[in-house]
Amino acid sequence: MKIALIGYGKMGKTIEKLAIERNHEIVSIIDQDNQHDFDSAAFLDADVAIEFTNPETAVANYLRCFEREIAVVSGTTGWLAELLNIVSLVEQQQKSFLYASNFSIGVNIMFWLNKQLAVLMNKLPGYEAKMLEIHHTQKKDAPSGTAITLAEDIIHKTERLNKWVLDEKKADYELPIKAIREGGVFGYHQVQYESNEDTILLSHNAKSRDGFALGAIMAAEFLYGKKGFFTMDDVLKL
Ligand SMILES: NC(=O)c1ccc[n+]([C@@H]2O[C@H](COP(=O)([O-])OP(=O)(O)OC[C@H]3O[C@@H](n4cnc5c(N)ncnc54)[C@H](OP(=O)(O)O)[C@@H]3O)[C@@H](O)[C@H]2O)c1
Known part of the structure; x- marks a missing residue:
């Protein structure tokens, strides 16, 4: 799968390491200082974006992905007041979005x-x-x-x-x-x-960040090719 990372902090870097081990390709990495890359050919070529940033910027990042028809796995916490709005937008406009407060x-x-x-x-x-x-x-x-x-x-x-x-x-x-x-x-x-x-x-x-990162990658693998709103219950069939 071609994965774009939005946020290249502790989680972004751990996901990069484990995704490469699972034979995925990291095609684009967007951090604070290269926001113009949302319109790069590499980002637009991604099968899914995995977003771990901060509560202030997460929702704007999801909207940018939706506008570009990129599926999103959302890991950022602290933005839940907006969750219902995002879910209804995803369902009405047939976008592709998976959120988990914890991917472990x-x-x-x-x-x-x-x-x-x-x-x-x-x-x-x-x-x-x-x-x-x-x-x-x-x-x-x-x-x-x-x-x-x-x-x-x-x-x-x-x-x-x-x-x-x-x-x-x-x-x-x-x-x-x-x-x-x-x-x-x-x-x-x-x-x-x-x-x-x-x-x-x-x-x-949690003994390390690896469990969160692995769960987020499994979520991306699950989301590939699907439309709608999903959670880890769907990924793990709980
Ligand atoms: N769901 C889960 O399982 C799970 C697990 C762990 C963490 N989390 C959550 O994930 C989030 C990130 O955690 P973390 O430990 O990786 O934090 P972190 O190390 O602070 O990394 C966040 C990264 O996002 C970057 N960033 C800030 N604004 C951005 C923007 N507009 N566009 C793109 N990147 C931007 C930051 O850049 P700068 O450093 O330049 O600001 C930083 O590199 C937090 O909300 C945390 O609670 C969730």
Whole structure:
């Protein structure tokens, strides 16, 4: 496959390394300082663009790809307020777009387990739900996109909860998320249910960026030739 990378930071560079190992070709790399390359022959020749930049620029980059009929795998987090607009545009105009707050296979298994666990815990009001996420200090958004996905899945299945909050909760219907930024942590997520008698923990720890990069490349392979909006549930058939 011919892959264009938008964003050549920590994730862009890891994806480049693993994509070449899987015999893909990186035909174009767009970073802050070569925005004119969106109109280059090399970019227009790409089968798919993989975008890992920042929340301020992500949506504009998706629109540029759609205008040029380039399929997009979106990894940037922190722009979710725009997600519904992007999904309806993709569906109305038959564009090709896949978004995941986390491309790691292990995290997507955790997403699945989290939903099943929340169904059980909904029947057990003696347990209080809380969450923790830890990331490296350069991460710009908090809580992480992954933590928001986990929290929204819990809230959706739990009658006694109706919103997540960063830090301490002020009401019983709030699900608190503690976000810690320290050292070189690639991504740790934990869902905790606490009763007077015991603690249940569901957690995932990323050992490197390779798991996110590999998942994004698998997503690009899945998206090739398809139209519409997709997620990692479609890629992994969860
Ligand atoms: N979904 C997932 O599985 C997953 C996993 C890891 C990370 N992420 C998310 O992915 C994003 C990127 O993470 P990262 O660790 O790679 O960050 P990073 O190292 O800061 O890299 C971001 C890159 O994007 C570049 N950039 C900024 N504006 C741009 C623009 N308009 N066009 C093209 N490139 C531009 C930056 O250039 P400058 O350095 O010049 O600003 C930088 O090279 C974050 O939102 C992070 O939360 C998601």
